[in-house]
């Protein structure tokens with residue numbers, strides 16, 4: 001089962017206690033795929049493409065109207081392969097009462113209006129996500145979206161996101177409005193406000209792991225770069241010492257420099273600090289640095305040999 005499906009399963013079990021929030025969540029399902037049908041005998045239908053959504057609609061309805069009769073129909077959609085679940089409120093009186101209650105919630109004055117209470121805004125988004133939402137596996141990428149082919153519903157969902165401080169954006173995909181979040185932190189924020197706490201923890205763990213992996217990679221790259229520098233510097237030193245050896249002979253060098261030159265030729269790949277430890281008696285890095293600089297300066301003043309590595313390195317302190 002994917003991360004998206006698991007998140008929805010968790011959210012189906014989150015049932016708000018306050019009546020205002022239950023109505024708000026039911027309204028989300030209605031806004032996406034709900035209809036008040038019939039003229040004389042009205043009944044209310046909630047369509048959904050998942051049994052999870054149907055179950056949540058039923059839970060909310062039974063909580064709000066314990067006495068009401070409902071019927072759940074399962075049909076195979078003609079054009080598509082998936083099933084369509086219809087939860088139908090059979091009583092005309094209850095249908096109208098529920099419809100009225102959904103349309104009499106306190107709304108903001110803004111355009112488009114959203115539910116006024118924060119608790120209800122959260123519940124509305126929970127319903128919207130169960131109804132038409134998806135979230136990608138955070139191991140791959142961070143992307144959460146809710147889509148609707150109804151422009152008014154999409155605008156209301158977007159405005160609710162914004163009202164809760166979530167930086168959602170809207171785009172169109174094949175004529176369908178898509179409201180999405182791309183940032184890991186924002187997705188965590190949304191999962192928190194709609195009550196998907198297990199999904200949130202899972203996502204946070206993955207984010208931490210990813211962060212650590214990136215940090216380790218950075219350190220490894222940094223280390224590799226340093227090793228690379230050390231090797232390049234050492235190769236250049238070996239070239240320059242060979243020049244001295246060829247043009248004048250190491251015996252001509254002052255004893256202190258000669259010793260450094262010999263140790264370097266013997267250990268071409270170690271760092272200057274390690275080279276200092278190989279000296280008898282051992283020499284500090286700064287002492288080695290000073291002597292090596294004198295050697296390389298001398299080497300640079302001499303004509304290059306034909307078989308040199310050709311590597312030149314600016315920093316002698318390695």
Ligand SMILES: [Zn+2]
Nearest residue numbers: 020021119120
């Ligand atoms: Zn509420």
